Amino acid sequence: MSRQIRVRRHMRLLAPLVLAACGAIWAPVPAGARTLEEALADGGRAYSAANLEDARKAYAEALQIAPADITALCRISRVESELGEMQKGDTQRHTWADAVAHARDAVRAAPDQPEPHVCLAVALGRQALKEGPKTRLALSKEIKAEADLALKIDPNVGRAWHVLAMWNVKIAGLNGFERMMANSILGGVPQGASNANAEQAFQKAIELEPDYVNHHLEYGRFLKDMKRPAEARRELEKAIALPGTSSALDARYQADARALLEKLPH
Numbered sequence: 001m002s003r004q005i006r007v008r009r010h011m012r013l014l015a016p017l018v019l020a021a022c023g024a025i026w027a028p029v030p031a032g033a034r035t036l037e038e039a040l041a042d043g044g045r046a047y048s049a050a051n052l053e054d055a056r057k058a059y060a061e062a063l064q065i066a067p068a069d070i071t072a073l074c075r076i077s078r079v080e081s082e083l084g085e086m087q088k089g090d091t092q093r094h095t096w097a098d099a100v101a102h103a104r105d106a107v108r109a110a111p112d113q114p115e116p117h118v119c120l121a122v123a124l125g126r127q128a129l130k131e132g133p134k135t136r137l138a139l140s141k142e143i144k145a146e147a148d149l150a151l152k153i154d155p156n157v158g159r160a161w162h163v164l165a166m167w168n169v170k171i172a173g174l175n176g177f178e179r180m181m182a183n184s185i186l187g188g189v190p191q192g193a194s195n196a197n198a199e200q201a202f203q204k205a206i207e208l209e210p211d212y213v214n215h216h217l218e219y220g221r222f223l224k225d226m227k228r229p230a231e232a233r234r235e236l237e238k239a240i241a242l243p244g245t246s247s248a249l250d251a252r253y254q255a256d257a258r259a260l261l262e263k264l265p266h
Contacts, residue, residue: 034061034065035065036062036065036066036069036072039058039059039061039062039065039072040058040059040062040071040072040075042054042058042061043055043056043058043059043062043072043075043076043079044075046058047075047079047248048245048248050248050249050250050251051248052079052082052083052086052248053083055075055079055248056076056079056080056083059072059075059076059079060076062075062076063076068105068109070106070109070110070113070115070116073102073103073105073106073109073116073119074102074103074106074115074116074119076098076099076102077099077100077102077103077106077119077120077122077123078099078119078122079248080095080096080098080099080102080123081096081099081119081122081123081126082247082248082249083095084096084099084126085126085249085252086252092130093130096123096126096127096130097127099119099123099126099127100120100123100124100127102119102123103116103119103120103122103123103124104120106119106120107120107146112153113153114149114150114151114153114154114157114160115150115157117146117147117149117150117153117160118146118147118150118157118159118160118163120146121143121146121147121150121160121163122159122163124139124142124143124146125139125143125163125166125167127139128140128143133177133178133181134181134185137178137181137182137185137186138185138186140167140170140171140186140190141186141190143163143167144164144167144190146163147160147163147164147167148164151164156208157208158204158205158206158207158208158209158212158215159205159209159212161201161202161204161205161208162201162202162205162212162214162215162218164197164201165198165199165201165202165205165218165219165222166198166218167193168193168194168195168197168198168201169195169198169222171189171190171193172193172194172195172197172198174189195222195226198222199219199222202215202218202219202222203219205219206219209246211242211243211245211246212246212247213239213242213244213246213247213250213253213254213257214239214246214247214249214250214253216235216236216238216239216242216257217235217236217239217253217254217256217257217260219235220232220233220234220235220236220238220239220257220260221260223235224260224263224264229264229265232260232264233261233264236257236258236260236261236264237257237261239253239254239257240254240257240258240261242254
């Protein structure tokens, strides 16, 4: 057999393989596949409808497409932080742990952006709710640091001011045992925490985000605890009157505001 014939035969044998390879390269995207933008949009729609489970699934899909996408990491962290509010036991603990993990990933990927730091501060704050006094105090140090970092990058982030307000409330309200614990864990009660600073931070958050229901709810709760019922009523009524589009938990926050209103003296 001549060399020319052998070459032609080899080419005929290789042709199907070449065509198959080309087909693999140029094959159309499967009908079920979605883009990052589509997954994020689905998550946004689910979140707006207060369907946190579906929002979480959509943002998880977005992370499968782009594991380091900052928007997807921050959004899934926020969703998991809020979803945990409606859960209990180990399920809640795991959801909040996932929120912290995603926020940490966002901070590592974009340390110069404020939103990852806000998400981490919020996620740690919720995680601290399930911890004992010792761990809760240890976490408080990181919560404050993350809120401060967010505000250093952008002082106009209302949610960061809210975190700072809540930090002041919690630290200023430590009881005697907790203060002793703070001395051993943190080397003393964190300096600068006060009810006056809490009020200033709440007011700043409301100034920046006047339609954010939870700002008014927590400020109203703070004023109630400070024995200022008329001002508390004002904030709680504002929380109820808002359209409820600032968070997937707005309906829950507004129900809490109504319950607090009933406890105020007339």
